[in-house]
Amino acid sequence: MTLPSYAMNQASFPEMYERWLVGPLFRPWAKMALDELELSSGDRLLDIACGTGIVARVARERLGEAGYIVGVDISPDMLAVARAVEPAIDWRQGNAGELPLRNGETFDVVVCQQGLQFFPDRPAAAVQMRRALAKGGRLAIATWRPDDEIPFFRKLRRVAERHLGAIADRRYSFGEAAPLEALLRDAGFHEVRSRIISRTIHFGEGAPFLHLNTVALVGMSSLAKEMGDQERKRVVEAIVSESAPVLQPYTIGSGLAFELSTNLATAKG
Template sequence: MTDASKFQFTGSSVPNAYEEFLVPRLFEPWARLLLDEAQLIQAQIVIDVATGPGTVARCAAPMLGPKGRIVATDIARPMLDIARAKPSLPGAAPIEYVESPAAPLLASTGVFDVVLCQQGLQFFPDRPSALREMRRVLKPGGRVVIAVWTAIERNQVFAAIHTALGATTTPELSDLMTAPFSWHSTAELQMAVEEAGFHDVRILTRSLPIVFEQGVEQAMRAFSATPVSPGVAALSQSVQDAFLDRLRSELAPLVVDGKVIGEMVSNIIVAYA
């Protein structure tokens, strides 16, 4: 079984590439879809768990207005450094960035109207405790909205990367690439959320395209935004070249009018405290 907790954003190169390649093409569109389900209103208090570079928090802040408040937590300081360096948003809720694991979560009990978590839950080393912490910090009747990718085979660009890694590198690196897609069972998700004390649990499956408008070479550069890329960079040049050649071949079927377009599919969990 994949140890998803090893999929860590350390150093600065990977988080910077994540911000450049994946945030505008993947995580901002999905943040808007996640927030459609969150149904935020003015002046609410929200916590964004595993905020990364603050993508969901920053999309939510204008919805809450200046009387709202957001706490955005992440365990990766390099990600929080990127988030904190971004300019404040006029007329929006202030965002407080907090370096914190998901469990224990450094947040007060029973104060938040909504808990948000975009593509973080599957990485937490203790998922049941993280879910219980999300419930702990919610007000009675508060809402949690969590996004978790489906199986890697349904997420085409990353499936291409996974195939190329498996064909040319090591089993450890190939396995690590599956970490973001490692908790795709809707039955398991439903049970875990209910066991954490939530009720009225709904799981929605949604899809959006990821588009690399400059084509295959841009999509290949986006691999540097994954925590797998340093492991590949540590291999011999011949292995790296073989990986890139295979990745180029795997991405070719996704080219449409010069762009790489791949479907991304995520489960979105909505539940109440």
């Protein structure tokens, strides 16, 4: 999953993302998406908006050297971490609206996990996914449900809004399944289906998660964009401190456990 540009302004963010978020937050969903797609030996897989590459890496664990896997992301910083973690995968920098594919290159499986909601031109990205998918190939796209349906994240956003005014959290900006299905049908996909999946997410340590989530919320605020670095840092610290009561009902020891829901849409080329 890629993150928007505000998160990339911090040199250490991709490393923190990989260290603290990928294992507990993104790996379980990557496994479920790939379970849905039923990978076969020799599959060629494209991971769009791959971030530090968890979908591609789980696919490699399952396919081994028999599969061919490409990960694409717009952020060179995210890709640098992806290459350091798994150099055997073909990592490419590129835009989802104009995928960096070789002449005639297609894939048996295309996956986009929690990236579509960040794309400025979603129809163009869907058309590119269709172009990348071989005839009869399988597609899976995951987008978080609206945060109004996810109490934990809704409460954290409201704490941040005390300091920053209304925040449009882009992570949950494509949360309804019907528009997602329509987007895929309009792009020429067949057998389009979707379902809502919920599960409990466990973090061994709550503090790093809270800090990273707060940084994301501050970065999505128009007011914060006008702040200097020191003022922004002060606001982050204040929001983290005031969020402690929100975390309390979800705290287990030094960790966290909360319910999270996503749409998982599948289709064929």
